Amino acid sequence: MLRIVHVAYFPVSLSRRNQHSVEIKLSNGFTRNGHAVFNLSDRDIARAAGFGHYRLGRRTANQVLREFCREHRPDLLVLGHADMIWAETIAAIRADLPQLRVVQWNVDPLFEPGNVARILNTIDVVDATLISTAGPALEQFRRPGRLAGFLPNPVDVSVERARMDQVAAPAFDVIYACGNPHRPLRVVCGQSWDMEAFTQALRAQAPGVSILTPGMFGQKLLFGAAYQDGLEQAGIGLNISRRSDYFLYSSDRLAHLMGNGLLAAIERQTGYDQLFSDDEMIFFSSMEELAGKLKFYAAAPVARMAAAAAGRAKYIELFNERRVAEYVVEAAFGRVAPGDYPWPDVLR
Incomplete structure (x- = not known):
């Protein structure tokens, strides 16, 4: 030792x-x-x-x-x-x-x-x-x-300790925590976005899907125990970094989401589809595809929980x-x- x-x-x-x-x-x-x-x-x-x-x-x-x-x-x-x-x-x-x-x-x-x-x-x-x-x-x-x-x-289950994959009716369908949403712009599916504008566009394409957005629209960004509390309010976690064209790069938000049993949504271009299946993560290549999958899983809690549980288990096994x-x-x-x-x- x-x-x-x-x-x-x-x-x-x-x-x-x-x-x-x-x-x-x-x-x-x-x-x-x-x-x-x-x-x-x-x-x-x-x-x-x-x-x-x-x-x-x-x-x-x-x-x-x-x-x-x-x-x-x-x-x-x-x-x-x-x-x-x-x-x-x-x-x-x-x-x-x-x-x-x-x-x-x-x-x-x-x-x-x-x-x-x-x-x-x-x-x-x-x-x-x-x-x-x-x-x-x-x-x-x-x-x-x-x-x-x-x-x-x-991922560390003593840190990421929630089991949102076992919660059928969380307070929100989706969480996206974003510091500095305006600058620099984030490239999502090939387009540069102010993330408040992106979230508004996503809400327009996924009506009825509730999204918790700490750090945006005047809401304070969450840290420490308050951030963990925020993660424990949603069933799906949106994982968008500033760019997706660097192979397997993600902020450590991905571990926070998957370890806490949220179903993580991430751009296919990141390459995580080489390690996880469509039954373990939400992969998307366009806003339309993302919105469609969010609507599906928000309306199908059993399917969401099953996919999130499988993704959590795989992430913990690997990482x-x-x-x-x-x-x-x-x-x-x-x-x-x-x-x-x-x-x-x-x-x-």
């Missing part, structure tokens, strides 16, 4: 209200797989040292991490969006601990140039880079002797926190080969 230091934006203060975050689930998975895990929130350390301004405390965060690793002597250092940590700090820690392995994970989209730049900042001082996008976009992270791979958004955490460890130590896990794209 390993000693693991996991550096990410853990919700240790009121500035971070995400109960469903990937870092929580991965650390749960590491622990449940028998490893000793030490969590560190780089941003909170930097913010505290910088009198509320994390950039002013960045140097302190790097010093703290190096001392933390000297104290705990981890076998594995896991970096999840640890943007406060410099590459030279990671190199120094590796010099302190020559047997250390290092892996970075990232669940932001690769169509954001700034995100690509952040990944590349540390790619030469880590052993593996795991990203929630598969396909050709991963090629830019291929390095000799280092692994790049797809990271599924993990549960223990399996994804095991994959992170195996990738860090270079022990993953194509075909070892039921998702694609391990590059060396």
Whole structure:
């Protein structure tokens, strides 16, 4: 068993209200797989040292991490969006601990140039880079002797704990939680949309389908326990990211929906139809197709619950926190080969 230091934006203060975050689930998975895990929130350390301004405390965060690793002597250092940590700090820690392995994970989209730049900042001082996008976009992270791979958004039934697949009459038919609905525009089925306009158009094509829309039309966006409460009010979850043309990219909303037993609706172009069937998810290629399927499932709760239950079971089988955490460890130590896990794209 390993000693693991996991550096990410853990919700240790009121500035971070995400109960469903990937870092929580991965650390749960590491622990449940028998490893000793030490969590560190780089941003909170930097913010505290910088009198509320994390950039002013960045140097302190790097010093703290190096001392933390000297104290705990981890076998594995896991970096999840640890943007406060410099590459030279990671190199120094590796010099302190020559047997250390290092892996970075990232669940932001690769169509954001700034995100690509952040990944590349540390790619030469880590052993593996795991990203929630598969396909050709991963090629830019291929390095000799280092692994790049797809990271599924993990699900954890201690976090996604509702069973909406067993609720015949939820308060709403559909939920779509959307921060920043106006800018940038989202490309849905090949058309750029302000998401309030999209929702209005969808409602016009699916009359009678009730849609809960936190973050839009003057409703506040939900976080933490309030967000979980929102998920527990609907039977179908609309999963629309800003683009769908990056293979298997989705925000981690997909895990929230499916883990809580909502029937997830996602564009076919994402490629998730290669892992799930039409009896486990709603796939659509046009607004008309989406509206038609929403009307069908809203009027057929037994069919909706059966499809949602099947999708939930498949998602948990494929992407549960223990399996994804095991994959992170195996990738860090270079022990993953194509075909070892039921998702694609391990590059060396």
